[in-house]
Amino acid sequence: MIRLTNNTKILTQEFEYFAPKTLAGALDLLYRYQDKNTRILAGGTDLLVKMKTIGLDADYLISIKEIPELKFIDTDAGLRIGAAVPLSHIEKIEKVREKYPALYESIKSMAAIAIRNMATMPGNICNASPAGDTIPPLIAYEAKLKLVSKRGERTVLVEDFITGVGKTIIKRDELLTQVIIPEISKNSGGAFLKKGRVKADIAKINLAVCLKREGEICKDCRIVLGSVFIKAVRAKKAEELLRGQVINNDLIIKTAKKASEVIKPIDDIRSTAEYRTELARVMTEDALKLAWGRAGGEL
Amino acid sequence: MSEFKIVGKPIPRDDAWAKVTGELKYADDFSLPGMLYAKVLRSKYPAAKIISINTAKAEKLNGVRAVLTAKDVPHNETVTRFGQSSEVGKGFEGLYRVLADKKVRFMGEAVALVAADTEEIAEKALDLIEVNYETLPGVFDPVEAMKPGAYLVGENNSNIIGQFGCSQGDIIKGFAEADIIIEDTYKVPFVDHAYLETEGGIAWIDDYGVINIRVGSQVIEHFRDVADVLGLSHNKVRYIGTMMGGGFGGKEDITVEAYLALLTWKTKKPVRLFYTREESILCHSKRHPFVMKYKVGAKKDGKLVALNAELISDAGAYPYLSPWVNLYATVNAAGPYCIPNVKVRTYCVLTNNTFTSANRGFGAPQPNVVYESLMDELAHKLNISPLEIRRRNCLTTGKSLSTTGQVFKTYVALPEVAEKAWEALGELAKCEDKNRKVGRGLAIGLMSYGRMTFLHDSSRCYVRLESDGSVLIRSGIPDLGGGQVSLLCQIVAEELGIPMSKIKIYYSDTALTPLAGTTTATRQTYMSGNATLKAARKIRKRIISKAAELLNVNPDKLDIIEEKVIVKYNQSQYLPLVEVIKACNTAGIELFCEVQFNAPFTIVPDLSNIRGMTFPDFTFGAQAVEVAVDTETGQVEILKLITCYDVGKAINPLSVEGQMEGGSIYGMGYALMEEVIIEKGITMTPSFSEYIIPTAADVPDVKAILVESGGGLGPYGAKGIGEPACSIIAPAILNAIYDAIGVRIKNLPATPEKIIRALKKEYFEK
Numbered sequence A: 001m002i003r004l005t006n007n008t009k010i011l012t013q014e015f016e017y018f019a020p021k022t023l024a025g026a027l028d029l030l031y032r033y034q035d036k037n038t039r040i041l042a043g044g045t046d047l048l049v050k051m052k053t054i055g056l057d058a059d060y061l062i063s064i065k066e067i068p069e070l071k072f073i074d075t076d077a078g079l080r081i082g083a084a085v086p087l088s089h090i091e092k093i094e095k096v097r098e099k100y101p102a103l104y105e106s107i108k109s110m111a112a113i114a115i116r117n118m119a120t121m122p123g124n125i126c127n128a129s130p131a132g133d134t135i136p137p138l139i140a141y142e143a144k145l146k147l148v149s150k151r152g153e154r155t156v157l158v159e160d161f162i163t164g165v166g167k168t169i170i171k172r173d174e175l176l177t178q179v180i181i182p183e184i185s186k187n188s189g190g191a192f193l194k195k196g197r198v199k200a201d202i203a204k205i206n207l208a209v210c211l212k213r214e215g216e217i218c219k220d221c222r223i224v225l226g227s228v229f230i231k232a233v234r235a236k237k238a239e240e241l242l243r244g245q246v247i248n249n250d251l252i253i254k255t256a257k258k259a260s261e262v263i264k265p266i267d268d269i270r271s272t273a274e275y276r277t278e279l280a281r282v283m284t285e286d287a288l289k290l291a292w293g294r295a296g297g298e299l
Numbered sequence B: 001m002s003e004f005k006i007v008g009k010p011i012p013r014d015d016a017w018a019k020v021t022g023e024l025k026y027a028d029d030f031s032l033p034g035m036l037y038a039k040v041l042r043s044k045y046p047a048a049k050i051i052s053i054n055t056a057k058a059e060k061l062n063g064v065r066a067v068l069t070a071k072d073v074p075h076n077e078t079v080t081r082f083g084q085s086s087e088v089g090k091g092f093e094g095l096y097r098v099l100a101d102k103k104v105r106f107m108g109e110a111v112a113l114v115a116a117d118t119e120e121i122a123e124k125a126l127d128l129i130e131v132n133y134e135t136l137p138g139v140f141d142p143v144e145a146m147k148p149g150a151y152l153v154g155e156n157n158s159n160i161i162g163q164f165g166c167s168q169g170d171i172i173k174g175f176a177e178a179d180i181i182i183e184d185t186y187k188v189p190f191v192d193h194a195y196l197e198t199e200g201g202i203a204w205i206d207d208y209g210v211i212n213i214r215v216g217s218q219v220i221e222h223f224r225d226v227a228d229v230l231g232l233s234h235n236k237v238r239y240i241g242t243m244m245g246g247g248f249g250g251k252e253d254i255t256v257e258a259y260l261a262l263l264t265w266k267t268k269k270p271v272r273l274f275y276t277r278e279e280s281i282l283c284h285s286k287r288h289p290f291v292m293k294y295k296v297g298a299k300k301d302g303k304l305v306a307l308n309a310e311l312i313s314d315a316g317a318y319p320y321l322s323p324w325v326n327l328y329a330t331v332n333a334a335g336p337y338c339i340p341n342v343k344v345r346t347y348c349v350l351t352n353n354t355f356t357s358a359n360r361g362f363g364a365p366q367p368n369v370v371y372e373s374l375m376d377e378l379a380h381k382l383n384i385s386p387l388e389i390r391r392r393n394c395l396t397t398g399k400s401l402s403t404t405g406q407v408f409k410t411y412v413a414l415p416e417v418a419e420k421a422w423e424a425l426g427e428l429a430k431c432e433d434k435n436r437k438v439g440r441g442l443a444i445g446l447m448s449y450g451r452m453t454f455l456h457d458s459s460r461c462y463v464r465l466e467s468d469g470s471v472l473i474r475s476g477i478p479d480l481g482g483g484q485v486s487l488l489c490q491i492v493a494e495e496l497g498i499p500m501s502k503i504k505i506y507y508s509d510t511a512l513t514p515l516a517g518t519t520t521a522t523r524q525t526y527m528s529g530n531a532t533l534k535a536a537r538k539i540r541k542r543i544i545s546k547a548a549e550l551l552n553v554n555p556d557k558l559d560i561i562e563e564k565v566i567v568k569y570n571q572s573q574y575l576p577l578v579e580v581i582k583a584c585n586t587a588g589i590e591l592f593c594e595v596q597f598n599a600p601f602t603i604v605p606d607l608s609n610i611r612g613m614t615f616p617d618f619t620f621g622a623q624a625v626e627v628a629v630d631t632e633t634g635q636v637e638i639l640k641l642i643t644c645y646d647v648g649k650a651i652n653p654l655s656v657e658g659q660m661e662g663g664s665i666y667g668m669g670y671a672l673m674e675e676v677i678i679e680k681g682i683t684m685t686p687s688f689s690e691y692i693i694p695t696a697a698d699v700p701d702v703k704a705i706l707v708e709s710g711g712g713l714g715p716y717g718a719k720g721i722g723e724p725a726c727s728i729i730a731p732a733i734l735n736a737i738y739d740a741i742g743v744r745i746k747n748l749p750a751t752p753e754k755i756i757r758a759l760k761k762e763y764f765e766k
């Protein structure tokens, strides 16, 4: 996407800016301007970049960063994180580091600290980039999203929320208010791996796995790959190979190979389809081993 | 002088505090009341006829003060120069066109200029300019562009804008004697300078009707070229150079200055113009891609007998400095080796790609990638160590360059630097992981410092000792962050025995400071260092001789230390410096002077067979690396990185190490990841999310080993280091990759994708 008149220094377009102080206020605005060109602004690290570079425009910007109701972190049962919490706060939560290593590692792999001080998880999810780093771990951990509007609220799985590149099922008057991650059972293990061109880069490929162990058997598992399709995908056929089986090296290698066969990567400026397929296999293997170890399993 | 007090010491630079506290005013940190904002309309196509341009709507927009196209430029077509004042003839001077006229030659070429009250209005005005194009086929590959019948980029009947050659001996005979011959073709890509500070500046007309341009520029001598564009006399344009946030050759050509001058001349108001990052990547110069076909022959013992090289470079759409860069590549093509039979042919070809010009290394890094890869291949094939093969072939003092025959009269630090770099790698890293292979690579090289001798280069400096013992220096030297300005202060402080804090330097101003020449060609330590030394020594001599008279001792018994003129054998006998200054002033002795230092002068060589001296001197260096390559992901991790150069004398070791470290990283990006991808004239990597450079987290510790032979032509025996420092690392990395996994990457950058593909190919072939 090349525009010769790109100006990344200033935002040249005009828009009306709101920074409501309550959730109700935000929902009111969303309801009122739902037929207009209205956009929700969280950290702005995707939105403002797009407004500057690819000419995405907005008539109304609604910032949600000043809404106290969206700034909570609840670690009682599983995890509940409000939509205005920056990534740099999430990575500091002890429970995230200890119980949800795949999420922790994905956030740590993102950008530099200045960006993480601004960026949010709902921003990453709603931006719905195939390379979004928090998406594979959230799917692997079976995370849900709470969508609220003046009309009511609903809860959906992250896995069902994203439908394509930049596409989600959110309605124009809805706000994603919190991310809900279920409690993780004992003997579970997760891992996130990513390859970029340099450290702190958008992924050429990223992936998260989460395994549940019962003795030597893998009771359940999720393998989610990003940047290899129009959205993050579960390698379900690969998961099936592991589920209910005694885990050993050979099986992991077979599973990883399967995972690399079910994806549909493309050539782009960051990498090639050929390379991504190769990496999917190598990284799935590594991630499964890592996660199995974290679940207390042996190989 | 017996012992150095300031020279050779790792002291903080003169500009360091202002930079870390943010006080320093870069080009962008400046504004004037009533200033207008400029924007450039750029061509949408890489090759097209301009049928018509209609600026009427843009001109009517409220707040627009000027819209200019080619017809408004008094002298839209001049010739490219880079600050030289001597005549060098047609072989080097190409067309310099300010705004596109009738035809556009590359995507992003400037078509029109706008100045408006705000940046937003200026941008809107760009959208209102109607340009009617008729697209043309264009040509995008220099090899294609060379062929007869190819699309013609410019107005001439050939796309070839420069041909250079040199030869010695007889290559047919040479290859007949060879026991082993290797032939191969290597390719290197476009790369960007990627400085933090993009191109930009501000211009205004002062009370005397002079156009002042405050700009980040490596070549303030462009004031002449800008004056020529406007048809003004040279003294009606003044450059005020700022400290730069990086130059790397990208601020060697004119960037925004002609546009600024035209707009301020037209509107009579101050005008500012700064490129966005995208503009900088899309529209300003790149490093030349080269296709390099090499053939080398050696005896069984590794002794080189013949080298034949054909180099083809992509000049992009306009010549700029392409001919010069290609001359450098030609001279450097056989590397630092003694080879009896050599033939080199270089072609520099126009295409409809973004234009290429100076980029740190200026034609030296490209051939270095090839000859050092080939030396490594020879070593492996003949079962000789990488160090040994270089020992057997490298230049030594008194030998001559195999391309031009230029004789090295000063110390040639080969193979010393190679040995030191290789040894510094120490023990080979152990690796448990079976998919992680460790390997090592070595590369050596040479690069000139100082400009081509037929340019008759010179530098001037003014030094004045004030009555209170402080010093004022004026030098036209531009500082691109390398410490050029601070270096001059250090020399004066040393010679006049005063602390750095007592020196005030004015720099980079064509009206007020004596012209010191360009900060390019790794020439400032050598040229302006010598000019400053000469000026300081003149004043020192006058002080000492006055003091000798007052103390009644022989002048050669005196030294100036810590603001005292001291009798060397009896340090309690001295005069405070200010006392001597007073005495000089009373006696009417001049404590100021402006001097000029001239490099050696030669005549313009025969470009088809360049022989003899073309450069004053060369810097020699070696780089060694140890890498770990993951055979499953193709990821290359640099474990150890050694850089070793004979710098002659490190006037400020901190600055020298900074250049050697920065140079290594610059070259590491070239080896592993950097590439401006231009497909059919369209840049696919227009920002830093597509154009990737190493981040701090990707960079290994760099170990810099400074050899100080004292054999340089600069002050105190210093040599230049800025460009040599980045010109050798790439093949060292490629050689290490080969050592680790047995595949040789011949097409930069060596991305994980290419490594995996090469490994797979290797696997299937076996």
Ligand SMILES: Cc1cc2nc3c(=O)[nH]c(=O)nc-3n(C[C@H](O)[C@H](O)[C@H](O)COP(=O)(O)OP(=O)(O)OC[C@H]3O[C@@H](n4cnc5c(N)ncnc54)[C@H](O)[C@@H]3O)c2cc1C
Pocket (backbone or CB within 6 Å): A039, A040, A041, A042, A043, A044, A045, A046, A047, A048, A049, A064, A083, A109, A110, A111, A112, A115, A118, A119, A120, A121, A122, A123, A124, A125, A126, A127, A131, A132, A133, A134, A170, A174, A175, A176, A177, A200, A201, A202, A203
């Ligand atoms: C330099 C840089 C590096 C980056 N590196 C990475 C990286 O390594 N990995 C990665 O995945 N991403 C990366 N990003 C992208 C970006 O930072 C992340 O996607 C981030 O999580 C976006 O969050 P945000 O709060 O800034 O979103 P915003 O830009 O504010 O919003 C993004 C989109 O989501 C919508 N939105 C935001 N919040 C809500 C909500 N609560 N309800 C409904 N819609 C909402 C917005 O309307 C917008 O469409 C990088 C960006 C930059 C600038």
